[in-house]
Amino acid sequence: MKITKDLYQGSLALLTDFYQLTMAYGYWKSGKAEQEAVFNLFFRKHPFQSGFTLAAGLEYVIDFCKNFHFDEEDLAFLLEMKNSDGSPTFEPSFIAYLKEMEFKCSIEAVEEGTVVFPHIPMVKVTGPLIQCQLLETPLLNIVNFQTLIATKAARISFAAQGDPVMEFGLRRAQGIDGALAASRASYIGGCASTSNVLAGKLFGIPVSGTHAHSWIMSFDSELEAFKAYADAFPDKCVFLVDTYDTISGIKNAIEVGKFLREKGKEWVGVRIDSGDLAYYSNIAREMMDEAGFPDAKVVASNDLDEHIITSLKIQEASIDIWGVGTKLVTAFDQPALGAVYKLSAIKTKEGTWEPKVKVSQQSIKINIPGNHQVVRFSKNGKAVADMIYLNSQNLDRDEFIIIDPIDPTKRKKIKAKGLDQEVLLKPIFEKGKKVYSMPDIHQVKANAARNLSQFDKALKRLVNPHIYPVGLEESLYQLRNDLVFKMKNYDGEENNI
Amino acid sequence: MKITKDLYQGSLALLTDFYQLTMAYGYWKSGKAEQEAVFNLFFRKHPFQSGFTLAAGLEYVIDFCKNFHFDEEDLAFLLEMKNSDGSPTFEPSFIAYLKEMEFKCSIEAVEEGTVVFPHIPMVKVTGPLIQCQLLETPLLNIVNFQTLIATKAARISFAAQGDPVMEFGLRRAQGIDGALAASRASYIGGCASTSNVLAGKLFGIPVSGTHAHSWIMSFDSELEAFKAYADAFPDKCVFLVDTYDTISGIKNAIEVGKFLREKGKEWVGVRIDSGDLAYYSNIAREMMDEAGFPDAKVVASNDLDEHIITSLKIQEASIDIWGVGTKLVTAFDQPALGAVYKLSAIKTKEGTWEPKVKVSQQSIKINIPGNHQVVRFSKNGKAVADMIYLNSQNLDRDEFIIIDPIDPTKRKKIKAKGLDQEVLLKPIFEKGKKVYSMPDIHQVKANAARNLSQFDKALKRLVNPHIYPVGLEESLYQLRNDLVFKMKNYDGEENNI
Incomplete structure (x- = not known):
């Protein structure tokens, strides 16, 4: 089913924040438009003081991406935009570039109905910087709301x-x-x-x-x-x-x-x-x-x-x-999920991936750099821990250490033998081509029920639920720390008293 | 501009609660479908503990009503609906009736950008019972949300x-x-x-x-x-x-x-x-x-x-x-306005309007019966009181008494001489034909600013604002009281101790 096409005529390419377009223009002007990047969509806190969150919205995301293009009306609108001095905001050759744009990103995502936790990438977009950037706002709009309501x-x-x-x-x-x-x-x-x-x-x-x-x-x-x-x-x-x-x-x-x-x-x-x-x-x-x-x-x-x-x-x-x-x-007691979409790696001219971090005075706002995957460990059908790791890492090990991304004193050793492993990020698009077969809504509902059944009922308690362990694999934790210290020292006035 | 048409393909006639359709079917089966009725859309409490509410959404309402029809896909969907025993939910001749349905209602409404208060009808729909009923849900969806955000x-x-x-x-x-x-x-x-x-x-x-x-x-x-x-x-x-x-x-x-x-x-x-x-x-x-x-x-x-x-x-x-x-x-601290849409009068077989009231154990849920109009009294450009009255009444009087619909000890005498009067409900549709010329969005914004400027700043205080006087004209108050007592005595077990 084509959801957005069924609902909306024409293109939804302009369903985005204006700054995505100004940045797109800037990337294009700076010759960075096609530079490869990785962005992660994740949230930092469960809604409703819940002990779990249920992922939803992927079908809309797929539909949005499949139909992503700027139509003639969109282009005409952008061409007519003016700066305060009356000069055009965008050069005509940029508009021509947008006209030819074809969706080329790769997307990995957790399936709809998956139980997810703070910091876990729910959607990972890899592709030309300009396209990754343009997708930020609509993907957040879709995933934030549907996940909240589910x-x-x-x-x-x-x-x-x-x-x-x-x-x-x-x-x-x-x-x-x-x-x-x-x-x-x-x-x-x-x-x-x-x-x-x-x-x-x-x-x-x-x-x-x-x-x-x-x-x-x-x-x-x-x-x-x-x-x-x-x-x-x-x-x-x-x-x-x-x-x-x-x-x-x-x-x-x-x-x-x-x-x-x-x-x-x-x-x-x-x-x-x-x-x-x-x-x-x-x-x-x-x-x-x-x-x-x-x-x-x-x-x-x-x-x-x-x-x-x-x-x-x-x-x-x-x-x-x-x-x-x-x-x-309306999710009355908390009508918005605060998921964000952050650049976590960019490919250098030399062709290597450079992990990226945004530092903040609010520690919870520091993202996790690199190109990730997530594994859920379980035993006898019961989930025991999730680990976020660099996707260049091998899972074929006996033991892992996971470290809480906010509180480094919270760490766990995972003895992997005897545990089942499920990798959560599944391929959805590969270089613009859909490779995922979207289950129907009844299957999605059944997947949600199955997912929820994997977790202890203490996690589903409405008030003061059990906190499920989710952590960064040790080397990812180290990478993040190194980068944060590097950025904080880098010209960091605030660290000089 | 055709907003919903621009946004959505096809018809939005099914954007309604299923019970509107079952009631429609029931009205049709009972021979009541074309009986004339009056419904009022109003809210009972300002959002955000505000001292005022700003009406919005009329342009969407107009667009929705102008395009109201059941298309082939809608009808096919309804025709295929089944009861639990496998029998069709709706008779084919009812589907044929829906197919021929043309929007025939009259609508009066406050203009977008009007400052409104609890109990004031924001939209009044008069027309065939079946059509009034089918409009309930979409009108509430549109007006509730846009009014909340404005x-x-x-x-x-x-x-x-x-x-x-x-x-x-x-x-x-x-x-x-x-x-x-x-x-x-x-x-x-x-x-x-x-x-x-x-x-x-x-x-x-x-x-x-x-x-x-x-x-x-x-x-x-x-x-x-x-x-x-x-x-x-x-x-x-x-x-x-x-x-x-x-x-x-x-x-x-x-x-x-x-x-x-x-x-x-x-x-x-x-x-x-x-x-x-x-x-x-x-x-x-x-x-x-x-x-x-x-x-x-x-x-x-x-x-x-x-x-x-x-x-x-x-x-x-x-x-x-x-x-x-x-x-x-998201109107985070109160993400929904609780406006409702209530039957307030129905035309009898004899052709007279019979006022209708819903009684409730929650006094605030008792609606105001009859066919209304609202007048705003002002002096030197400053609004002083609003009065809801039966539209059969004459405004050409020296003095009015208005009574609070919840607390009858709150009443005011309005000496109308020297006061300006503005009637708030403007004609939008007459028997299905649009008679209102929708201002553009900049004019609507200007209307909102002008409206807000008519009210004392104490009303716009964020916390504990001044309460603006809004009341029922004395005879309307009396009508409501009489009807409520009549309904409560009518077979009223709960009033017998």
């Missing part, structure tokens, strides 16, 4: 302890694609369905939904409204019972449920969308049981998230199906 | 006290359109420019940007990188100085600034993107002043929002231009 959906699904979670955030989502991409990522992360019909059509996600308060209000009485709904959908009746009075609503729902049963149909149950969900769900349960409907379900909604669901579970609310909207699709 | 941008702009604010949130925005719509709303709310080139192209917003750390890192030294940038863009050099060491960076920037001056060019200044912005901006100011560049600017960025900008202002940081990203485009 992670939130996984947390909410854990809280629901196996109950189905329906996503219905479209009305509060951040824009049209903010909704569509959220529906997709929510499904990957664990939701059973979406209310967003277009997401159902585009992505093949199951859609679900019943009726709103306005349905009830458009009839003379609630009972009449329920009956009319049962006429239209005898097989999937969930009655929203809180338009006027929740208890009367449950009574009316049961009455129509009996009427359906006489016709050989079973209703699904009731939905409660306001008020005290613990209290009313238990009343609904009791009333439906007494009336002979022990299989009728209680669906609950109203600003739910993983914490409120957990609280309702602890209170033994009789809720069978959870409807989650705003808090999921 | 409001956030206005708050950030107030904090910046007239300094230019550049929006560059694309990389952390929620999806592709989450970025584009945010750039648009940010500009309306007060930002001077966006980094998003596609937003610049689609909406005509000024774009801005310079270079990233990767630019510096791709060269052998920072000085060389600055020089190469100055070669490419002699007129718009902002040098990012914190790649290795901020003070060395400022020195290097000044050196290239001098070099440019020799060639008759002036650089713009430096950008600081990490570390202590108050401390380093003052050092940069001092160093640039001493070096003979009193007009060179300091641009600052790094997770800024209205509160951090305020704090930096109080600390007398020497920052001239503010770059704001994540916290703005």
Whole structure:
């Protein structure tokens, strides 16, 4: 499926920060445009104080890269851009260069549904400096958001302890694609369905939904409204019972449920969308049981998230199906993942790779130089540690030492014998050619579930989760330290007191 | 401009909650599809504990409605939907009905850039029940998000006290359109420019940007990188100085600034993107002043929002231009506006309008019944109160009483003589035909500024703002009360102890 092509006409090449284009122009002017570079996309902190993050967005990334080109409209727009003095921003021959540009990068990435951790490269782009640079903003936009939502959906699904979670955030989502991409990522992360019909059509996600308060209000009485709904959908009746009075609503729902049963149909149950969900769900349960409907379900909604669901579970609310909207699709308590995309190596004129580091006063902002790969060690199907290493290194060793990239006192020795190894960065594009076969969304969802099952439940605890060990292989750690010290001394006024 | 058409191929009719379609089917089956109804879109609480909200999104709404239709692909998708027992969800004759559907609603709305308050209808849709219902979700999606971001941008702009604010949130925005719509709303709310080139192209917003750390890192030294940038863009050099060491960076920037001056060019200044912005901006100011560049600017960025900008202002940081990203485009501290869309009246078979109310245990969730208009009273260009009233009422009176919809002890008498009146809901569509001429985005931005200037600055205070009086005209208040009591008594178990 061509996601962005299906959604958007024309090219998305201008979906980027203007400074990517000014830098592109600068690289081109300086004769550096085609110099080979390596960039890594990674985040520095789990969202939501989570113990894990679930990677998503790769399908969009693939689609974006496959269709990457500047079309005539884009080029015309750039050609007309002016500096403050009225002179053109870009030379016409640069525009001609962009016109001929073909996507030539190699991309390695973790698959969608992979559990990832801070500092692990999720996407690694190797190719002409100018192309790597132009991809920065759209790749971040896509991966940041979908990863954020997939992670939130996984947390909410854990809280629901196996109950189905329906996503219905479209009305509060951040824009049209903010909704569509959220529906997709929510499904990957664990939701059973979406209310967003277009997401159902585009992505093949199951859609679900019943009726709103306005349905009830458009009839003379609630009972009449329920009956009319049962006429239209005898097989999937969930009655929203809180338009006027929740208890009367449950009574009316049961009455129509009996009427359906006489016709050989079973209703699904009731939905409660306001008020005290613990209290009313238990009343609904009791009333439906007494009336002979022990299989009728209680669906609950109203600003739910993983914490409120957990609280309702602890209170033994009789809720069978959870409807989650705003808090999921906007990742309400942390609406952005801060993944970044950093240059980590560049090929010199002599043809050797030179590792690159950005120094910062904020240690967490220092990137990891070099060209990397990541290996996940596991034992009996349980992941035990991840190691980031220079891809020139050989994994065929008995022992590794991994060192935390922020706190060097945290290090672990890994006795590799008896451990399984899985290399996480898979080839997606090779010099512009797609070499990866994208699984369908149901396979991605299954991959996420399989990935999550490899980690101890302590990692999935909502609050104060276990910290999974991820480190730099010793020689990579050393390389990074050496480069940082070199850069800090290099003309480093701030180190001179 | 056709925004959604420009952005999205095909129809967006399926960009809705599935329950809108099941209700549509139910209305159609019950013979109610063409019954006339009135729905209001409004919110119940300002976002960000703000004292005001800035309406945005109307241009998208207009575009959505103008292009509203089910295309062949949509219809085929709906035709293939199945119930759990394998039977089709919708009858073929309903699909045929959808195929013939033409947009026939009348829409009144507040113009983009209007300051609005809780309970004020921002969009009022009148028309066939089925069409009003199908519009609910997309209208909420559009208006909720763009209004949220325009409001956030206005708050950030107030904090910046007239300094230019550049929006560059694309990389952390929620999806592709989450970025584009945010750039648009940010500009309306007060930002001077966006980094998003596609937003610049689609909406005509000024774009801005310079270079990233990767630019510096791709060269052998920072000085060389600055020089190469100055070669490419002699007129718009902002040098990012914190790649290795901020003070060395400022020195290097000044050196290239001098070099440019020799060639008759002036650089713009430096950008600081990490570390202590108050401390380093003052050092940069001092160093640039001493070096003979009193007009060179300091641009600052790094997770800024209205509160951090305020704090930096109080600390007398020497920052001239503010770059704001994540916290703005995701509305980080409250990433969703909770606007809702409620049925407020329906035409009976006898042809009279019957006001409708949804009762709730949460008083704030009780809607305002009837067919409304809103008037803003002002004196000498300063707004003094807003009144929601039944549009059958005459405004030609000397005195009005307005009553707070939540707290009836809050009421005000308005002596209308000497006050100016502006009716806020303007006609946008009449029976499907567009009657409103959409201003361009610069006019919308100017309208927002003019609107904001009508309100006292106490309302724009970031924390504990003044509360502007908005109320229901007395007879509307009475109508609502009567209906609520009627509905609550109606079979109301919960009122019987």
